[in-house]
Amino acid sequence: MTEHTVRSFDDQLKHLKNLIVQMGSLAEAELEGAIAALTRRDTGLAQSIVGSDSHLDELEQEVANLAVRILALRQPMASDLREIVSALKISSDLERMGDYAANVAKRAIALSQLPAVKPAGSIPRMARLVQAIIKDVLDSYVERDPERAVDAWRRDEEVDEMYTSIFRELLTYMMEDARNISACTHLLFIAKNIERIGDHATNIAEIIHYLVLGRQIDRARPKGDTTSFAVVRPGEGAGGGSSSEAGG
Amino acid sequence: MTEHTVRSFDDQLKHLKNLIVQMGSLAEAELEGAIAALTRRDTGLAQSIVGSDSHLDELEQEVANLAVRILALRQPMASDLREIVSALKISSDLERMGDYAANVAKRAIALSQLPAVKPAGSIPRMARLVQAIIKDVLDSYVERDPERAVDAWRRDEEVDEMYTSIFRELLTYMMEDARNISACTHLLFIAKNIERIGDHATNIAEIIHYLVLGRQIDRARPKGDTTSFAVVRPGEGAGGGSSSEAGG
Numbered sequence: 487m488t489e490h491t492v493r494s495f496d497d498q499l500k501h502l503k504n505l506i507v508q509m510g511s512l513a514e515a516e517l518e519g520a521i522a523a524l525t526r527r528d529t530g531l532a533q534s535i536v537g538s539d540s541h542l543d544e545l546e547q548e549v550a551n552l553a554v555r556i557l558a559l560r561q562p563m564a565s566d567l568r569e570i571v572s573a574l575k576i577s578s579d580l581e582r583m584g585d586y587a588a589n590v591a592k593r594a595i596a597l598s599q600l601p602a603v604k605p606a607g608s609i610p611r612m613a614r615l616v617q618a619i620i621k622d623v624l625d626s627y628v629e630r631d632p633e634r635a636v637d638a639w640r641r642d643e644e645v646d647e648m649y650t651s652i653f654r655e656l657l658t659y660m661m662e663d664a665r666n667i668s669a670c671t672h673l674l675f676i677a678k679n680i681e682r683i684g685d686h687a688t689n690i691a692e693i694i695h696y697l698v699l700g701r702q703i704d705r706a707r708p709k710g711d712t713t714s715f716a717v718v719r720p721g722e723g724a725g726g727g728s729s730s731e732a733g734g
Numbered sequence: 735m736t737e738h739t740v741r742s743f744d745d746q747l748k749h750l751k752n753l754i755v756q757m758g759s760l761a762e763a764e765l766e767g768a769i770a771a772l773t774r775r776d777t778g779l780a781q782s783i784v785g786s787d788s789h790l791d792e793l794e795q796e797v798a799n800l801a802v803r804i805l806a807l808r809q810p811m812a813s814d815l816r817e818i819v820s821a822l823k824i825s826s827d828l829e830r831m832g833d834y835a836a837n838v839a840k841r842a843i844a845l846s847q848l849p850a851v852k853p854a855g856s857i858p859r860m861a862r863l864v865q866a867i868i869k870d871v872l873d874s875y876v877e878r879d880p881e882r883a884v885d886a887w888r889r890d891e892e893v894d895e896m897y898t899s900i901f902r903e904l905l906t907y908m909m910e911d912a913r914n915i916s917a918c919t920h921l922l923f924i925a926k927n928i929e930r931i932g933d934h935a936t937n938i939a940e941i942i943h944y945l946v947l948g949r950q951i952d953r954a955r956p957k958g959d960t961t962s963f964a965v966v967r968p969g970e971g972a973g974g975g976s977s978s979e980a981g982g
Contacts, residue, residue, distance in 0.1 A: 550823075554815055561809040571802055574819070578826055592962035599965050657915060664909040668966045671905060674919065675926070675962075714840035714923075717847050718916045 498556050499566065502549065502573050503627075509545045509580040510624040514617055516542070516587035517683060521613040524594040524676070532598075535591035542584035549577040565700075572697040576627070579686040579693075583620075586679040586686075593672040600669040603659060609677055612648045615641070616684045623687050623694065632698045639691035639703060645684040646711035652677045653713040661720040681711060746804050747814065750797065750821050751876075757793045757828040758872040762865055764790070764835035765931060769861040772842040772924070780846075783839035790832035797825040813948075820945040824875070827934040827941075831868075834927040834934075841920040848917040851907060857925055860896040863889070864932045871935050871942065880946045887939035887951060893932040894959035900925045901961040909968040929959060 493501075516535055523532035553570045556562065562570065619638045626634035656670045656677070695703045741749075764783055771780035801818045804810065810818065867886045874882035904918045904925070943951045 550819065554819055557805055557819075558811055558815055563806055567802055567806055571798065571805075571822070574822060575798075575826070578823070589962055596963050596965050657919060660908060660915050660919075661912040664912070664968045667905060667908050667915070667968070668964075671908075671922065672962075674922075678923070714837055714920075715844050716916075717844050720912045720915070 495556075495560050495562075495566075498552070498560070499569060502552055502556070502570065505545055505549050505552065506573055506576055506580070507624060507628060509542060509549070509577055510620065510627070512538075512542050512545070513580045513583040513587065513683075514620045514624070516584050517590070517613060517617060517620070517680070520587045520590035520594060521610050523591055524597065525610055527594075527598040527602075529595050529598050532591040532594040536588050536595075539584050539588035542581050546577045546581040549573055568697055568700070572693050575693050576690050579689050583683045583686045586683050590676050590679050593676050597669055597672050600672075601665070603666050603669045603673065608648070608652045608655065609673065609680065612645065612652065612677065613680050615645055615648065616680055616687065619645070619684060619687045623690050626691070627694050630694075630698050632695045635691040635694040635698075636703060639688050639695075642684050642688040645681060649677055649681040649711050650713050650716075653716065654718060657716075657718045661718075743804075743808050743810070743814075746800070746808070747817060750800055750804070750818065753793055753797050753800065754821055754824055754828070755872060755876060757790060757797070757825055758868065758875070760786075760790050760793070761828045761831040761835065761931075762868045762872070764832050765838070765861060765865060765868070765928070768835045768838035768842060769858050771839055772845065773858055775842075775846040775850075777843050777846050780839040780842040784836050784843075787832050787836035790829050794825045794829040797821055816945055816948070820941050823941050824938050827937050831931045831934045834931050838924050838927050841924050845917055845920050848920075849913070851914050851917045851921065856896070856900045856903065857921065857928070860893060860900065860925065861928050863893055863896065864928055864935065867893070867932060867935045871938050874939070875942050878942075878946050880943045883939040883942040883946075884951060887936050887943075890932050890936040893929060897925055897929040897959050898961050898964075901964065902966060905964075905966045909966075 516539065519531060519535045522528065523535060553574050556570055557567075560566075619641050622634055622638040626632065626638065653674065656674050659666045660670045692703055695701075764787065767779060767783045770776065771783060801822050804818055808814075867889055870882055870886040874880065874886065901922065904922050907914045908918045940951055943949075
């Protein structure tokens with residue numbers, strides 16, 4: 487407490503921002519590690535990812551404690567207040583991203599016990615795209631660059647489209663051979679987890695836009711994932727089902 | 735603005751709490767409606783659930799705006815500050831619960847176009863349990879009753895166990911007949927969505943405990959969902975797979 491009351495207000499805000507950046511790097515690294523564990527069938531790496539996720543939870547708690555301390559001691563106004571409330575919201579998104587990455591790692595452990603299935607190859611590509619989005623979102627936070635946040639936000643549509651394509655591919659594999667079902671089910675949830683990590687990165691982009699400019703992003707949120715409406719039947723194949731989508 | 739500066743501090747806090755209760759009732763009703771749409775194959779009801787979810791988003795924004803306004807104008811200390819930060823966190827959980835319920839409704843629309851599958855029957859039972867937990871969590875929020883929050887928090891383990899059993903049942907159905915795969919995949923995600931709604935209710939229980947008592951719930955969080963580690967093979971059946979679980 488003494489340390490913090492001595493610290494200047496600017497130092498406290500800087501510390502808050504640093505915590506967010508640290509959480510962001512951890513979430514990004516967790517996703518990268520989980521995907522590496524998946525592709526290399528590396529159970530040890532997967533286990534270490536699962537174990538390290540609690541660090542993100544602790545950092546989220548640290549952000550909340552620091553935010554409350556600043557609010558109580560400094561009674562900040564206007565843009566500083568926005569800074570603090572944004573940090574609270576961003577930290578909750580980042581913590582959730584870590585949860586999803588840890589779940590990918592858990593499923594990588596299960597998958598290492600099952601025969602490899604082909605569609606697994608599309609997942610790292612999707613994950614790379616999401617990692618690039620996370621990186622841009624974090625950079626836009628550091629540089630207070632709302633344009634960069636909007637760019638990253640826009641690319642979430644691409645993630646959703648990749649997810650939709652992976653979803654159909656996986657369903658086709660499951661229909662072709664019942665022995666693929668267990669592995670493909672894990673891959674379905676892995677793809678969904680990555681898609682959700684992308685959603686959270688998009689949330690953060692929206693928060694940054696609001697933080698810097700004081701207003702919401704004005705376009706409707708892009709939504710390319712239509713799989714919740716998908717009706718896929720055996721024999722339809724992965725490519726030919728656009729007519730059986732009921733729309734986003 | 736004038737209206738709010740005129741309002742007393744207590745009135746503002748009361749209004750904040752009311753917004754949370756309102757969001758909680760909406761989230762609960764959304765889940766109930768989505769499950770009714772699923773069991774009755776009622777596309778119209780499902781569509782109205784999907785459409786009404788934006789109301790929760792608006793209320794979350796209203797909570798954030800009001801919280802920032804109170805923080806800026808009143809500079810609250812200690813327990814009042816905890817009240818406001820808790821409201822911010824709870825509103826984010828409730829908004830997410832609504833998202834998951836809306837996704838259940840979307841999938842109910844897809845399922846109404848597919849032949850009915852038997853495991854659909856276990857899902858309403860799981861949803862009823864989650865609804866009961868949500869109700870208790872909301873009551874514990876209104877009554878500032880941390881014991882009731884802990885009770886609700888504990889029952890999340892039961893939800894996870896039901897989810898695990900539904901997961902295995904669905905996989906078995908998929909393996910038996912490829913024509914079940916599309917419907918069962920939607921049911922898998924529906925079950926997962928309901929399980930996540932339960933997780934968010936558990937989060938809220940933790941926040942309430944902290945809000946009222948100023949400290950975390952001291953037991954480790956119950957975790958009965960081991961499906962991320964599940965390895966199910968054709969012919970194993972729904973009941974006999976405990977040996978192929980790698981633990982929570």
